[in-house]
Amino acid sequence: MFNEMSLDEGAIRPPYARVKEWIDGSGLELLHKRSAEAEAIFRRIGITFAVYGEGGDPERLIPFDLIPRVFSAAEWRRLDRGIRQRARALNAFLYDVYHRGEIMRAGIVPERLVYQNAAFQPAMMGVEPPGRVYSHIVGIDIVRTGETAFQVLEDNCRTPSGVSYMLENREIMMRMFPELFSRGAVESVDRYPDDLRKTLEEVAPPACKGEPNVVVLTPGPFNSAYYEHSFLADLMGVELVEPQDLFVDEGLCWMRTTRGPQRVDVIYKRIDDDFIDPLAFRPESVLGVPGLFDVYRAGGVTLCSAPGAGVADDKAIYTYVPDMIRFYMSETPILENVPTWRCADRDDCAHVLAHLEELVVKEVHGSGGYGMLIGPKSTAEQRAEFTAKLKDDPANFIAQPTLDLSSVPTLAPRGIGARHVDFRPFCLVGQSMRLVPGGLTRVALREGSLVVNSSQGGGVKDTWVLTE
Amino acid sequence: MRLTIEHRTRYAYEPPALNLHLRLKLFAPATAGQSIREWEVSIGGEPARPMLTDAFGDAEAVIALRKATEEVEVVARGVVETADTAGVLGRIGLARPEVSLRTTELTRADEAIEALAREAADEEGLLAQMHRLSALTAEALDYRPGATDADTTAAQALAIGSGVCQDFTHVLIAAARALGVPARYVVGYLHDPEAPLSETHAWAEAHIAGLGWVGFDPVHQVCPAETYVRLASGFDAADAAPIRGTLSAGHEEEMEVAVRVSAGQMQQQQQQG
Structure with a gap:
């Protein structure tokens, strides 16, 4: 097992020098005390995550572990290149799938896997999304198994969640331990909401002539990621809307407001494709905005991600992503698949x-x-x-x-233990590509456990990328 | 042949529908087999124009009726010049034909449908296989209105052993796809002076290398020729539906369809009117 902080011989890996010093200097008792304080703060802010099928309090808090996960500047340079490369290939694949299908004609990806895929949307055939972007927020789950071994576990092209934890975890660490960040040794992640807004504005539809009006579309408060939807809308300074707040008219999309209807140009869609338009997908659905999909295809509004983007993040398609990188970009994959x-x-x-x-x-x-x-x-x-x-x-x-995931020191009931982690960065794709240095580190809190999902007892950590 | 078409669909709602939305696939395209001389669609007397034409060659409009609607009539009417191409239409739409191998809930092949496909596979060449499949479909099903409904799947219809044009077409396209032939569902009109249809008709199109899209009418065992007018296509009947609407819970909907297809004299009447 690769321990990201200390090697078998007991030597501390350089990126963790500062963290190690801080752990030793603070002592266990203090760390436990601060951990309880952090939890109290999270509870007060109200960051919760609905957990399905486990009984008990469904609005549970995701446990936050104080000890950060650290990448060196050199490690991040490679990750950054690999993540961008993959996000580009996934979007190229989506464009191809919904147009000429070259990768299938070349016999690389089987037609059946694409056209029979539940996430494939035939009605997207021939549609030209602005900038040819289908997946505007690509969440790529990465695991580490050794000093230089990083592997992609899965891609999330539809609505990857968790970026609010990246921002909140950093916020709380900076609030509680300002001295850790005082020397500016850690790259900042706080430009993410601005980057997200710029990305969404860049893919405004042809029908939008002025400044694009962006909204976040949520299914509503019962959704497990509702907190994140409202958090991101708030930080971007845009409206959070539910389907019933929107309607289409004259080939455009509108939002009901107290001052009358207001044009909507770009929708950051946090709703499954099946529920965006009952006329197009599920006639029996009560959710959705009738006609929205036609208005989108006619260029009156942009949906982010594009309906049908999920065909690229299917786990069977995943196995072909390295081939996509070679096929569309003539490059060697920087990050390998598992x-x-x-x-x-x-x-x-x-x-x-x-x-x-x-x-x-x-x-x-x-x-x-x-x-x-x-x-x-x-x-x-x-x-x-x-x-x-x-x-x-x-x-x-x-x-x-079963992967031997790397582990990172984590505050355990008795002392500090090594716990397995993964990593989800969020790559933004508009007319240009943006990636903040960081992401969400998820940690399996049970000793020996390899399952980091928050729905299965996982926690989160702040993720540091060190400056050069 | 010059055909005049009048296709009326009347909806009544109780209580009156609020914020009613309709998606229309009611715009007959020009193909190798038909030229559109006139075509207009109206809803409640107001003209409806398509918002887009999709990659399968189908134009769509979305209409919103914001006022409370007790009754509304959608009318498509036009004059179409048809030609006999022996069902061969070539290219329609920009999408790769292989997309039409996709199955849907209504057209999923079960063991019995796969058996039909296997039987047709004995024929030499795809065209002969499709003709055989169309004949096998007609043998396996009796034309019997009322035996099935709009939600009956291809597999269910075949098990029942009867159905209407929708069921014949579903079975044929499910079997064609099982054979590896891209196939789609077509809605249109049929001119039959002997037994005039008061509704739309449905048939299948299969994509055959070298010919492109070719129509097969499993009910009449012919390839659509100059008595057929093609309106819209889809992956199944639900997808190809000329009109699809939203309805709020607690509202009763009644629908009435009237289709009239005529040659020659009707067209004069219309010109006089």
């Missing part, structure tokens, strides 16, 4: 069935750590259940080796 077996392939599936105890099996369309099997931690009963599922619908699953 080796993945596609159960749709007969040989791969046989291998997976024979090695269930060692592998992590995931549903192709699943997310949030639901519906997966972690081989080494599984019971015989769970494996039998997955064997049946795999045989019934192999194309619905992929499998990956």
